[in-house]
Amino acid sequence: MRFTKKDILDIESLEPREISMILDTAQGMKEISERPVKKVPTLRGKTIVLFFQEPSTRTKLSFDTAAKRLSADSISISKSSSSIVKGETLIDTAKNLEAMKPDVIVLRHPSSGAPHLIAKRVNASVINAGDGIHAHPSQALLDMMSVREKKGKIEGLNISIIGDIAHSRVARSDITGFSKMGANVCICAPETMIPMGVENLGCSVSPNMETCIEGADVIMMLRIQKERQDNILFPTEREYATLFGLNKARLNLAKKDVIVMHPGPMNRGVEISSDVADSDSSMILEQVTNGVALRMALFYLVAGGSRHADSD
Amino acid sequence: MRIRIKGARILDPGNIDDNKDIIVKDHLIEAIVDPIFDRKENGTSSDIETIDATGMIVVPGLIDIHVHLREPGQEYKETIETGLMAAARGGFTAVCSMPNTNPVNDNSQVTKFIINRANELGLSKVYPTGAITQGSMGNTLAEIYDMQQAGIVAVTDDGKPLENSNLMRRALEYCKGFNIPVFVHAEELSIADGGSMNEGFFATFWGIKGIPNAAESIMVVRDIALSELTGASVHFCHISTKESVEAIRQAKKRGVKVTCETAPHYFTLTDEDVKDYNTNFKMNPPLRSEEDRQAVIQGLVDGTIDLIASDHAPHSVVEKDVEFDRAAFGIVGLETSLSLSLKLVHDGFLTMAELVNKMAKHPAKIIGIQNDVKPGNIADLTIIDPEDTYEIDPETFKSKSKNTPFSGLKVKGRPFLTMVNGKVVYSK
Numbered sequence: 155m156r157f158t159k160k161d162i163l164d165i166e167s168l169e170p171r172e173i174s175m176i177l178d179t180a181q182g183m184k185e186i187s188e189r190p191v192k193k194v195p196t197l198r199g200k201t202i203v204l205f206f207q208e209p210s211t212r213t214k215l216s217f218d219t220a221a222k223r224l225s226a227d228s229i230s231i232s233k234s235s236s237s238i239v240k241g242e243t244l245i246d247t248a249k250n251l252e253a254m255k256p257d258v259i260v261l262r263h264p265s266s267g268a269p270h271l272i273a274k275r276v277n278a279s280v281i282n283a284g285d286g287i288h289a290h291p292s293q294a295l296l297d298m299m300s301v302r303e304k305k306g307k308i309e310g311l312n313i314s315i316i317g318d319i320a321h322s323r324v325a326r327s328d329i330t331g332f333s334k335m336g337a338n339v340c341i342c343a344p345e346t347m348i349p350m351g352v353e354n355l356g357c358s359v360s361p362n363m364e365t366c367i368e369g370a371d372v373i374m375m376l377r378i379q380k381e382r383q384d385n386i387l388f389p390t391e392r393e394y395a396t397l398f399g400l401n402k403a404r405l406n407l408a409k410k411d412v413i414v415m416h417p418g419p420m421n422r423g424v425e426i427s428s429d430v431a432d433s434d435s436s437m438i439l440e441q442v443t444n445g446v447a448l449r450m451a452l453f454y455l456v457a458g459g460s461r462h463a464d465s466d
Numbered sequence: 467m468r469i470r471i472k473g474a475r476i477l478d479p480g481n482i483d484d485n486k487d488i489i490v491k492d493h494l495i496e497a498i499v500d501p502i503f504d505r506k507e508n509g510t511s512s513d514i515e516t517i518d519a520t521g522m523i524v525v526p527g528l529i530d531i532h533v534h535l536r537e538p539g540q541e542y543k544e545t546i547e548t549g550l551m552a553a554a555r556g557g558f559t560a561v562c563s564m565p566n567t568n569p570v571n572d573n574s575q576v577t578k579f580i581i582n583r584a585n586e587l588g589l590s591k592v593y594p595t596g597a598i599t600q601g602s603m604g605n606t607l608a609e610i611y612d613m614q615q616a617g618i619v620a621v622t623d624d625g626k627p628l629e630n631s632n633l634m635r636r637a638l639e640y641c642k643g644f645n646i647p648v649f650v651h652a653e654e655l656s657i658a659d660g661g662s663m664n665e666g667f668f669a670t671f672w673g674i675k676g677i678p679n680a681a682e683s684i685m686v687v688r689d690i691a692l693s694e695l696t697g698a699s700v701h702f703c704h705i706s707t708k709e710s711v712e713a714i715r716q717a718k719k720r721g722v723k724v725t726c727e728t729a730p731h732y733f734t735l736t737d738e739d740v741k742d743y744n745t746n747f748k749m750n751p752p753l754r755s756e757e758d759r760q761a762v763i764q765g766l767v768d769g770t771i772d773l774i775a776s777d778h779a780p781h782s783v784v785e786k787d788v789e790f791d792r793a794a795f796g797i798v799g800l801e802t803s804l805s806l807s808l809k810l811v812h813d814g815f816l817t818m819a820e821l822v823n824k825m826a827k828h829p830a831k832i833i834g835i836q837n838d839v840k841p842g843n844i845a846d847l848t849i850i851d852p853e854d855t856y857e858i859d860p861e862t863f864k865s866k867s868k869n870t871p872f873s874g875l876k877v878k879g880r881p882f883l884t885m886v887n888g889k890v891v892y893s894k
Contacts, residue, residue, distance in 0.1 A: 166671075243788055265789030266673035267743030286791065288673025326673060350676065351667025 157455040161273040161280040164289035165331040173335060177299045180444070180451035186223055187446055197226035200257040200457050204230040205247075206283065207263045212418055212442065213283050213293070217260050220449035226257075226457070248272035257457045261285070266323075279456035287321050293417055294327035296448040298335060300441050301372055304413050309336030314367045314408075315357070316342050316398055317376025317425055318387070320349040324417045325376055329357045342366035343398065346387040363398055370408040374415045375400050375425045391424045401427040405435065413437045467492070467513055469888070472501060473520030474849060478839040479819040479827060488524060489514075490845040493887040497841050517890075519849050522882050525822045526837040527559025527846030529829035530800060532624075532649075532703055532727060532775035535561070535592070538579060539568025544780040544866045546580065549800070550589035552778070552865035554892035556800040557881030559846040560591040561778075562833060564624045565602065572597035572608040574616035581617045589891050590884070591846070593619040593833055595649060598637050604628050607637060614644055619833040622649035624703060625750075627685055629655065634689065638698035647832060649701045652685035652710065653751070662791045664737040664752040672743065674790060677752050683709035690717040693724055701832060702726035704777050706751040708761030715770040725832060726765075727775040729799060730806035733762045735871060745786045745793035746871045749779065766824065767815050773828040776803040780867030798865050802858055802872050804850070808879035811852075818852070845888040852879045854894075 157175060159168070168176075186194055202221045206214050214230070221228035237247060244263070251259060258279045261269045266286030273280040284290040302308050313332045319325045319341050332339050333356030341352065342360040353359055360366035367373055378394060388394045405412065414426075414435045422428045431438060469490040476498065477483050489497040530553065536544040544552075546563075553561050563580055565571035571580065577594050584592035596613035600606050602623040610621055621641060627650075628634045641648050658681040663669050665676025686702055690713060693700040705711060705726045717724050731749065736756050740747040747753060765771035779796025786793050807825060810816045816824070826848070830837045837846055855878045860868035884892040 243784075245787060263789070265791045267790045270743050271789060286673050287675070323673060326670075349670040350665050351670050354667045355671065 160456065161269070162291050162452055162456065163269050163273060163280065163282050165291050165294050165327045165334065168291070170334055173295065173298065173331065176295055176448070176451055176455065177302055179455060180295070180299050180448040181303070183450040183454070184444065184447040186450070187443070192223050193225055194223065195225045196458060197221070197224040197453060200226040201255065202226045202228045202258045202260065202453065203251055203256045204228055204260045205236070205251065205262070206230070207233045207236070207261075208284070210262055210283070212445070213262065216442070216445040217283060217449050219446050220453055223446070224450055224453055226453065244268060244271060245275055248276050252276040252278060258453060281452055281456065284323055287323050287326070289327045290323040291327050292445070292449055292452060293324050294331040296441060296445045297328055297374065297415060297417070298331055299448050300415065300437055300444050301413070303444070304437065305371060308332060311337045311371040312369055313337045313339045313372045313374065314342065314370040315339065315374045315376065316363060316366065316400065318347040318379060319343050319352060319376070320347045321379060322376050326355065328374060329355045333357060340366045344388050363404060364407055367404060368407045370412055372413050372415060373400060373405070373408060377417065377419060378421055378425050380421070395424050399425055399427060400430050402429055405430055415441055418442070467515070468496065469515045469517060471517045471519050471524055471847070471849065473518055474522045474524045476524045476839055477818060477822055478526050479823050481838050481840065483819065488839070488847070490885070490888045493844060493889070495839065495841050495843050495845045498839070517883065519882065521851070521853070523818065523850045523852060524839070525848050525850060526826040526830070526839050527884075527886065528557050528804065528825045528848045529560045529833070529837070530556070530558045530776050530778065530803065531562040531773070531829045531833060532729070533561040533563055533778040533800065534566065534780065534796070535563045535580070536567065536780060537583070538576065542866075543782050546583045546592065547587055547589070548864060548866045549778070549780070550584060550587055550592065552798070552800040552863060553590040554884045554886070555864045555881065556802070557804045557848045557850065557884050558590055558800060559848060559884060559886045560593055561800070562619060563592050563594045565595055565597040565622065566625045570597050570601050571595070571613070571618070572600050572602065574609065574612045577613050577616040577618055588889065590886055593617070593835070595620040595622050595624075597621065598623045598628060598648065599633070602626050604630060604633065607640060610641060610646065611644055614646055618646070620647045620649050620701070622651065622703070624649060624651045627651055627653045627655060631688060631692070635692050635696060638692055638696040638700065642696060642698035647699050647701050649703050650685070650689050651703050652682050652689065654681050654684040657681045657684065662748060662752070663740050664754050666737055666755060668737045668740060672740070679707040679709050679754065679758065682707050682751050683713060686710040686713050690714070690722055690724055693717075693722050697723070699723040699725070703775070704729050704732070704751060705765070705771060706732045706754050706758060706762065708758050711761045711765040711770055715765070715768070718770065725772045726770070727773045728762050728766065728771050729775060729777045730803050731797065731799070731871065733759055733766065733810065734806050739871070743790040744871070745788070745790055746797060746869050748790060748793050748795055749777070749797050750795035763810070763815055766810065773824045773832070774803065774807050775829070776800055780865055781869050782867055786869050796869070798863065798867050798870050801863050801865060802870060805858070805877035805880050806872070808852065809877065812878055845885055847885040848881060849883040850879065851882040851894070854878070854880050856880065
């Protein structure tokens with residue numbers, strides 16, 4: 155089978171077989187990072203632009219590392235160094251980038267739908283590295299990769315996602331992705347962080363954390379975004395940790411072989427206690443390792459020649 | 467010079483519904499006469515021009531009381547001229563211009579500029595609305611009496627709610643003294659919280675911050691209370707939610723002096739239609755749920771919603787070809803309003819007479835003008851072709867802006883001819 159998508163914009167637009175193909179490809183890529191010489195010539199001569207309009211350390215570094223391990227030339231522009239600060243529109247910036255003939259544009263942007271807006275107007279493949287509160291497909295895919303690697307499958311697993319669902323693009327993409335692949339997804343958060351109609355994305359909503367993680371195969375903790383909330387969504391971090399923090403006692407409610415995930419960066423002592431974060435159940439650093447392989451797979455699939463240039 | 471409009475059904479609810487011919491002389495309706503079947507009866511009439519309106523419906527000139535003409539200040543989006551050409555093409559003989567121009571129409575100088583410009587053009591008429599507060603900033607009252615002398619027919623801070631309830635109370639009391647209606651853009655900004663579309667599953671799905679129904683209905687309920695307190699009339703603009711419709715229904719039952727309008731998009735589309743971050747589906751209030759859409763239709767049917775106004779809000783690609791949450795709210799409506807509203811008649815929700823009330827008679831009443839089809843009255847007339855089926859094509863718009871969600875939609879019925887002061891300003 156060929157991968158025919160020009161862009162990776164969100165999980166909704168990927169078929170389950172495409173998700174499986176991405177995960178398979180990523181699994182194959184993982185070994186490259188274990189070699190003494192961590193570089194293959196696969197994307198030599200390809201240009202990848204990392205266009206990040208929001209702060210990011212891990213995601214940007216992960217995409218950049220992935221590009222370099224495939225021998226692509228990666229160029230970074232950020233908000234402060236781009237003409238956006240001079241008042242240029244996103245479409246104009248994208249068209250100017252396009253004029254320099256990149257093969258892939260990786261975009262992170264604070265507005266939901268920004269990658270969709272430029273994908274229609276450029277020939278380069280667009281990979282969404284996080285748009286507003288909408289989607290973060292590469293994160294969800296690396297999460298699925300990590301779960302599948304550890305559990306051997308995704309179908310039938312109980313996945314609990316705890317935290318600020320309303321403002322989390324990771325949550326939206328994970329809910330959609332895991333439920334698409336046949337897992338049972340349960341979410342839990344203060345009512346203020348549950349967006350309207352979220353159960354229609356393919357998850358159930360638990361009234362309390364204990365119910366949500368009972369019998370879980372995977373617990374995914376979301377970061378409390380301190381910069382986003384001004385004590386209107388919950389009163390204090392202390393009270394939040396009491397009700398929705400993952401600690402050892404709560405972890406015992408899950409299955410014995412439960413794995414704990416977190417997209418990072420963590421607030422230790424708030425959504426996750428240090429002993430859980432550092433426990434054997436934690437897959438948090440493995441997620442980061444897999445992130446590079448997964449992003450290599452995305453670059454390979456959209457720019458590596460398996461896709462027909464005229465298929466879109 | 468006379469014009470004879472022949473062969474049409476004349477429909478002016480409460481006044482006439484009959485197959486008659488209308489004779490227009492200069493700017494007035496001279497006579498309404500029995501149809502002539504024999505050309506010879508025309509007599510010597512080389513000075514009479516005939517408009518064959520067989521199969522058409524002649525109605526009092528349609529009035530859209532909620533239109534953003536953008537001039538002065540944002541002529542790249544629309545000018546008074548292009549806006550009035552769009553009005554004429556849409557079958558409207560008159561519009562009310564909203565005051566959120568630059569500068570804001572908060573003083574008689576701007577009012578006079580708008581009226582003079584419209585008079586020079588000789589297209590559809592403009593009845594300007596003025597700002598309630600200076601600069602529509604919500605702090606101090608504008609010179610409402612002075613603007614009224616210059617020609618405004620209502621006041622509104624449209625686009626911005628008057629957040630200060632005490633100031634709103636005083637504005638209502640002050641306007642009551644001059645018998646000038648207050649148009650309310652009902653929105654509680656703290657709960658709207660910078661949202662871009664209706665709060666609900668679709669906002670969740672697209673990751674777009676939602677605006678709950680309560681953002682509208684909280685203010686509707688407040689201003690009903692203030693109308694009761696002051697005895698002043700309040701007119702609610704662009705009602706979009708079932709809660710607002712119900713609140714206004716109950717207020718009317720109690721005899722509170724409230725009226726309201728809705729726009730065609732609120733009875734045509736829902737938040738499910740907002741797709742792929744298409745900013746032509748972004749307006750304020752936002753497209754609501756199917757339940758709300760049904761409630762709006764029901765409100766039109768039972769008379770809770772008095773009239774239809776388009777909230778014509780032209781924007782250029784500069785405001786629209788951007789990220790959804792950064793795009794300007796609003797869509798153009800003048801050239802689609804009648805066709806979309808006629809669907810309510812074709813679907814059996816309204817009779818043609820009821821639609822004429824909602825698009826011509828009730829708007830006239832709200833702004834205190836009279837547009838009856840009667841001999842001696844000004845010949846402001848709209849001729850409707852109720853059967854013509856076509857596809858909406860923004861490229862054919864006279865409006866400078868093309869920001870419509872209805873591109874490609876197949877509709878039935880459209881304006882055939884628009885006459886203002888006895889002069890044909892649009893003919894299909």
